[in-house]
Amino acid sequence: MNAVIRRRRIVDGIALVFAGLATLFGLVFLAWILWTTIANGAAALSPRLFTEMTPPPGASGGLANALYGSAVMVLIALVIGTPIGILAGTYLAEHGRHTRLAAAVRFVNDILLSAPSIVLGLFIYELVVATSGHFSGWAGALALALILIPVVVRTSDEALRLVPDRMREAAFALGLPRWKVSARVLFRAAMNGIVTGALLGLARISGETAPLLFTALNNQFWSADLNAPLANVPVVIFQYAMSPYDEWHALAWAGALILTAFVLALSLIVRLFARTRGK
């Protein structure tokens, strides 16, 4: 009897230690990756990053054109993707809530949310680049919008469903039509959740690389033309990191640090935002 209890205690102890080690394992890799990015990136940080163009091999330069291109594409993706996502989320949460279409859309949306982004990029390549005959900033922005939409759909659907039905009933009792109930009452009540969704989506698309490889491609020079290949931070990081040149590696690390800092800051802000809402 005693031996059985001791054996169970030992197994239990091993399991608990393992669980602790597993958590440590995850945290160590987080720290290791962040430390690598900070240490290498900080060494390469300089004001020139924001004023000079991406250089040819062997020369020094900055990331100004890439930062500009990324910002423009991400903003366009937000402008296209957020309204569509919110409208679809509204359909799911409001007058479509119990329809078959809503069930199907929810299912498909969750799949799109985890679908390989490189395939979504290939799709935009087929749709835009192959038909127009050239890589373009528009194609990159569309690819990012396609990745953003499922994130916004899901979060706005969930945020709107959290709004108590009492508020809907009160608004309908005043004789408001559905669109006004949504615009004046429900969107206001669910605003925090909807903004959280848009910010989460922003964090997600800011770091996306694969879908830009063959939509926006890259551009070594300053270009504001959205109908031409557009420089962007993720693809510059990819190209420079894979190159054999030390100057390019340094720039890639600087870009990596800027990107990581932006995305992680955004994720943490979203969490704080969501937490204050919860209280």
Place this chain on the structure above:
Amino acid sequence: MTTLVDRSSAPARRGGAPWAEAVYRAATAGSAWLVLIALVAVAVSMAWGGRLAFQTFGLDFVTSKEWDVVDGRFGALVAIYGTLVSSAIALIVAVPVSIGIALFLTDIAPTWSRRPIATAIELLAAIPSIIYGMWGLFVFAPFMATHVEPWLNDHLGPLPVIGPLFAGPPIGIGMLTAGLVLGIMVIPFIAAVARDVFSAVPVALRESAVALGATRWEILSRVALPYTRSAVIGAIFLGLGRALGETMAVTFVLGNAHDLSASLLMPGNSIAAAIANEFTEADTALYRSSLIALGFLLFVITLIVLTVAKLMLRRVDRSMGRTH
């Protein structure tokens, strides 16, 4: 009299223009349809773009390991193999670690530390995959080459059955490194779901087990895991779906070699990495079509895996809905 007129006009003003309601309905339902159409359109466009490859090679496209750019002969076997093997390694690492993390966060960690630790683990999912790739290439691969792989060579290489898996030069770049990086990337996805469902196990069940004298491990393995089994399987498939389609991290550390090798230490290729590496260089219609056909295969595989994941997770939502 005048007040009556005012009242009758009031609802009309509140309702606004009659077309507004129609626009609202069309815009919301249209956007919802758009999501549905997007998924179908992606599948159709991949099949359409890959038709030249499928017509030219037929079933050989899936079973041939040849990838000869010069001769224009393309087979997907090496890429499919690489995708499946690297994802399998990822799951072997990620599943026990994620369940360990979930157990730690629900049962063991002091309450005050749970939220910060959970947030830190979730941040692993927020780091862009290209950062994993750079870290993998510049830091983790050299680490594997100098510290881990020589040890595997010496100690596991000579073993009978699994030996060939760990033979070969310890260069750091290869299937094992790619699988490990993928594993780290999918940990937050599996751990988050596992933690949620573990903490949703009814207190009555837990307390009954405690009253019978069960240890924490016994509660996990005999009560929590059986109770949440399909959700945990769903979470694992969700992680698998992520791992299969992950591109940038794998592209950096896989080595882009179109060779089939039994050794996990040798460079290989995956579907996503092949597309990322070669698509802009594909100069013939057949080459490009073959890469899009690879994309089609990847999309179909992930679609199946993610559908299984959703079905498993939905079953839990229902069954938990009933017990609560």
